[in-house]
Amino acid sequence: MENKEEILKNLKEKLDSVTNLNSLNDVKTEFLGKKGSITALSSIIGSLPVEEKKTFGAELNKLKAEATSLLESKREEIETKILNEKLANEKIDISLPSTKLPVGAPNILEHLIEEVEEVFMSMGYDVVDGPEIEEDKYNFELLNIPKGHPARDAQDTFYIEDETILLRSQTSPVQVRTMLSTDGNTPVRMICPGKTYRRDADDATHSHQFMQIEGLLVDKNISLSDLKGTFDVIAKKLFGEDCRTRFRPSYYQFTEPSVETDISCFKCHGEGCSLCKNTGWITVSGAGMVHPNVLRNCGYDPNVWSGFAFGFGAERLAMLKYGINDIRTFYQTDLRESATFDRKEA
Ligand SMILES: [Zn+2]
Known part of the structure; x- marks a missing residue:
């Protein structure tokens, strides 16, 4: 599979510009969706000679796994970023002095x-x-x-x-x-x-x-x-x-x-x-x-x-x-x- 490296390089480049979960989904569809470029490779199998089918199938699975892993780590990165932003916005300022309540003494x-x-x-x-x-x-x-x-x-x-x-x-x-x-x-x-x-x-x-x-x-x-x-x-x-x-x-x-x-x-x-x-x-x-x-x-x-x-x-x-x-x-x-x-x- 000559263009395997090409596909992965292309995927990495696209992921570099992804900043939110929506565009990440778009990229995922582009590569692994029904009409995705990686999915499309499966259709080639039928036309290959029997002795090449096995190798190609294994290569294809490896490619799918690598692409999935790249997409998943990007998802984690985005989710962590969202969580951190949320935490930063909702931070409680514990340095603010509290209201002092007077404590009573027994009669x-x-x-x-x-x-x-x-x-x-x-x-x-x-x-x-x-x-x-x-x-x-x-x-x-x-x-x-x-x-x-x-x-x-x-x-x-x-x-x-x-x-x-x-x-x-x-x-x-x-x-x-x-x-x-x-x-x-x-x-x-x-x-x-x-x-x-x-x-x-x-x-x-x-x-x-x-x-x-x-x-x-x-x-x-x-x-x-x-x-x-x-x-x-x-x-x-x-x-x-x-x-x-x-x-x-x-x-x-x-x-x-x-x-x-x-x-x-x-x-x-x-x-x-x-x-x-x-x-x-x-x-x-x-x-x-x-x-x-x-x-x-x-x-x-x-x-x-x-x-x-x-x-x-x-x-x-x-x-x-x-x-x-x-x-x-x-x-x-x-x-x-x-x-x-x-x-x-x-
Ligand atoms: Zn006395």
Whole structure:
């Protein structure tokens, strides 16, 4: 086949000027199509002498294969070129600065409550929730504060209906509800953090809304020393291992005896400073042994069962822990306070 090289040379020249798939198809038809120049060679076979047919056939197949391979590599070249152009056009510019989204910090009170919850849960306490709109019965009466009792003056709150429905002035009604929900023959170990309300004029240390973290333990043979031990663990967890605790006599209607609980000043370690008003001690909660009347009101026999209850002010703990000097800060959504918290945590 004399013109084999000629045909291939011709094909190569045509392919050199091909730049897209359409013209590549045209070239393919020109050589390998029904009327293509290579296809046309097949018709010669019939007129050849038998001894040449075989050689010619083999040569022709070789030519077809070479032409196909040339066309295919051109196709690949064009397709790669198209893909590269597409990629270049659709490239994402990763050097463009992104929009910075500000990251929030946890609310200080929520954070503190979670911390306290974790300590109590590690000692087997349940965390219990209760209604903020409460009945007088649960907020006062069952807690040994009957109607007209002067102790109510210190806990005056917002009434919703006829002095029977009110915003709870303490989270103690959750303790009452928890005790009443048992059969009166089951130990109780719970804390109930939550919002409380009082008709106080707002100032640096008072707020008409604040949060309490109250707790209750009812079991057999519970004494004041159990309360002391529990309080000691909490104080050390929250304020450091060198924190010391003390009880001072106090009075609450729902506990007898009642105590105020102090921790040694974590700032001056007892030497005296402005935080502890030079006493070396800071009051952090009220507590005591559950009053027999309360146990009885809630279905527990005070001759068999005893227990202790305690209450922390969440804001007060947070103010001490994070050096915040105005309780109103917690309710004014001042973002700088979160920033302060962030720094102190770091
Ligand atoms: Zn001090």
